[in-house]
Amino acid sequence: MNSEKIPHTKLLYLENSYLFSSHATLLAFEKMDDDTYAVILDQTIFHPQGGGQPTDTGVINSESFTFKVNMVRFKEGIVYHFGNLVDGNLHTDVKVSLTIDKERRILHSKLHSAGHLIDDTLVSLGLDLIPVKGFHFPQGAYVEYKGTLPLEIREQTRKDLEKTVNERIQQGFAVKTMLVPPDQLHQYCRYIPDYLPKDKPTRVVFVYGEHGAPCGGTHVKNIKEIGYVEISKIKTKSGNTRISYRIKNQ
Ligand SMILES: [Zn+2]
Incomplete structure (x- = not known):
């Protein structure tokens, strides 16, 4: 071939x-x-x-x-x-x-949209960490950031994050995607990874509000479809913060 x-x-x-x-x-x-x-x-x-x-x-x-x-x-x-x-x-x-396999795809879309929603919500809680990785697998899903959270605020952050994420899900938001030229990415995205192409548009996904993130994944039509997101753990290691999550009754 x-x-x-x-x-x-x-x-x-x-x-x-x-x-x-x-x-x-x-x-x-x-x-x-x-x-x-x-x-x-x-x-x-x-x-x-x-x-x-x-x-x-x-x-x-x-x-x-x-x-x-x-x-x-x-x-x-x-x-x-x-x-x-x-x-x-x-x-x-x-x-x-x-x-x-439809059920498998739907679950992946829910988990992926939930990852982006956690990311958006974290910023609105005033925790502006630098995103480094999203892992949206059914077993052990997490979003990871550069930067640490002091131990004394971690449990409260976990609770606040879970509460706000689920309020937003209940409220609902129609997920949208947009192709954005390289010179306009800064208007829509908080962080622009180095690996994005400089010569063609990047697909940006918006799961809540006006800020999006570069993404090539699949998503739910409306975040209402996600159901309930449980923030299971916030862990800091080697200067990074990992927020683990799962979808209840996934
Ligand atoms: Zn994504």
Whole structure:
């Protein structure tokens, strides 16, 4: 498989997080080992693992095969769907139907939106730490910051954060995304990571209010859908502060 000749994959999940099935054309595939193949499509609804969000899983079907997708990765503009043939044989230049595991995607969207909401709420509580990482996996989700919180305010911060985050969820906010050119990012984002492209717009997601964050993940339509967020722990280590959270009844 010569991926240099393959066009960049159109990322349908960026336009609509609620597209659980769609269609595509299979452009290329490669056998990785006895059971595993990598499949490349012209467009995809599968969110690759990355940016703190776990991989989507699901099925790619055609008239001549059934392919189960276990892991999705993004590299240099191309999405690789790794998985196993359940039935038939893979062919290029065929129309395929795509189906992702809906419940899994919805949970990932809730966790990811909750991570951004915690981040926004932390700032409005007057704690302007520098974000370094978001990890929005069902087991052990957290947002992490550069900077420390004194031990004596940590428990009160945890309570205040949980209270305000859930008040905002009850109140609701329609999540929006916007493509922002590099020279305008500072108007919308509090922090602009160094790795963002300097020559093209960045997708910015807004989960509450007028400040957004650069993000390539999937999100709920309205933060009301998240349910109840429990802030389980605030921990400071090696100069960083980690805020762990989970969604109740996830
Ligand atoms: Zn994000």
